[in-house]
Amino acid sequence: MDIAVIGAGAMGSAIARRLVESGARVLTYLEGRSAATVERAKMAGMEPADLDAVAGTGLILSIVPPANAIAVAEQIAAAIRRCGAKTTFIDCNAISPQTMTQVAAIFGGDCGVVLDGSIIGGPPKTGQKGPKLYISGDAADSSAVLGECGLQVRRIDGPIGAASALKMCYAGINKGVTGLGTAMLLAAIRSRADEALKRELQESLPDLDAKLVNAIPDMYPKAYRWVAEMEEISEFLGDDDPAALIFKGMAGLYRKMAADREGGGLLAGQLDRLNNG
């Protein structure tokens, strides 16, 4: 079984490794990527290939930052048309249903099948089941082969857009909670109410406090990616929904945390001292 995985980041390479371990041959396209990414792909057992070879596989997964999803779709659709191949393309990215509809339109009806996918959970690790790959728009069960190759696939009974919407909603809650905790702990630190807040959280919201203690430091290196993800959630909700503004604010907060990391991590240090105090 040949599968192409576009994107050899932490998630893409770990998914690829799982597929390779299950007996699949995994191609990827690495032109213009950093040495670190090329090395990561190699370690995962991914085989560098040109776009025509990628287009020739029966199944292509796009696992890239949300801001790159459209560009990848355009690149792959062009290669498929050039080769006259038919393939199944699964966009697995944290994009809004509206962006997913654009992705599907890029492929049109002449390139094979386009499916809406979304990944919930962290990159798979050896010995663990790994994240869930939700799939919608898959009436023909074209994604079943991925279940046979070691992934946890869960089909949603809904059209293109439903899997993306699920991811938006889940991330909105999960990463939103982390954002709320980050914002309010920082505000408490500025106001010298941080020790009282920490104690109150431990007493009256202990589960939430425990989640924040883990989730906030996990967020620092990912904050720069979460900016675009929060913007996608805001777009997903749409201007008619007052909650769209919540996620514009979340994007700004994560932009601030990304800048803090670039600039030496002053805020991150304050948060860590409070959480470990």
Add this chain to the structure above:
Amino acid sequence: MDIAVIGAGAMGSAIARRLVESGARVLTYLEGRSAATVERAKMAGMEPADLDAVAGTGLILSIVPPANAIAVAEQIAAAIRRCGAKTTFIDCNAISPQTMTQVAAIFGGDCGVVLDGSIIGGPPKTGQKGPKLYISGDAADSSAVLGECGLQVRRIDGPIGAASALKMCYAGINKGVTGLGTAMLLAAIRSRADEALKRELQESLPDLDAKLVNAIPDMYPKAYRWVAEMEEISEFLGDDDPAALIFKGMAGLYRKMAADREGGGLLAGQLDRLNNG
């Protein structure tokens, strides 16, 4: 011991009842209030009084909706000046530190002592310890008497504004999480991703799911009050903090939920069906 409690809502009347049960005489000012409020005050053992009598007590607690905090402070400060009394005024409301500074300025230096208070937790019930009353700016320990009268008082080592900041931060997390859950469950319902989202939350964030199952229906009747509270949090964070936008969005969301309740509860019904399904 004579204490005045301004505000005979759910919280004010329950706090007053606790004080009465502990042997205090509790006065309140009810002019222009609804029959339901007058009845609630009476049931709590509060004694209706005019503003001069209120000003003559040694200790006055303001426990009102945040939008009313300034008006109450002006009314009481005027009465204190009229009577030439000195008293301790504790603003216990969910207002920003900036608004609290305004409250303190209204009393100036000639009316006695002004303290910053904030209440975390629900109204006290018989047999329970009840909410915590945080107090800052209390170098002279003027609030100690409330601890002797059955309240859980916790002094914060900080100036006027620190107790208000603590409340803003705690409410931002606690009511923010409820808002995130409400917004994303509604979005999932619109996108037909609600059943998959509910199952994913139960599986991967069970503590948070359990919190939302209780907190979302508890919110419906309070949503109209939370609008102003979210706006106070946004003002507290200030325009320089990108998270201020998060709470402008939260205010809009709660405004929507308040309007939904006024209009028959269509959205609340959808949320309840999903959470109880």
